[in-house]
Amino acid sequence: xxxxxxxxxxxxxxxxxxxxxxxxxxxxxxxxxxxxxxxxxxxxxxxxxxxxxxxxxxxxxxxxxxxxxxxxxxxxxxxxxxxxxxxxxxxxxxxxxxxxxxxxxxxxxxxxxxxxxxxxxxxxxxxxxxxx
Numbered sequence: 001x002x003x004x005x006x007x008x009x010x011x012x013x014x015x016x017x018x019x020x021x022x023x024x025x026x027x028x029x030x031x032x033x034x035x036x037x038x039x040x041x042x043x044x045x046x047x048x049x050x051x052x053x054x055x056x057x058x059x060x061x062x063x064x065x066x067x068x069x070x071x072x073x074x075x076x077x078x079x080x081x082x083x084x085x086x087x088x089x090x091x092x093x094x095x096x097x098x099x100x101x102x103x104x105x106x107x108x109x110x111x112x113x114x115x116x117x118x119x120x121x122x123x124x125x126x127x128x129x130x131x132x
Contacts, residue, residue, distance in 0.1 A: 020069050022118035026132035029054065029119040030064060033092055037068075037103070045103045047079065049095045051117065053087035058125040060086055064117050066095075068103070071112025077103030081117070 033050035040046055053059050062085050068076040079099045087093045121131040
């Protein structure tokens, strides 16, 4: 029988942890709030991620990647936020995705795991675009 691992964490980098360097885009725009990783079966891991919008504009489209980093600064897994993911002005939303089976949900449940959102571009509801 497969065990299901679920974790909800408030996201704060552990003391002394090196900041993850985004391969592209900026790590200081969209803020991860809470997240969970759940093993549904041997081939399926579902991730739920709360994301905060720091602007006073509704985000209509987003080009961003989510990176999970363990306490040894190793990438556990990553995935692209849903392109049509909308986030209310000065609000948040939850992205829910089934991710690649190589995503290690067991390691993701460790308390030292951190999340970084690397944002490349966003499109606001007023038609303006911001790139990073």
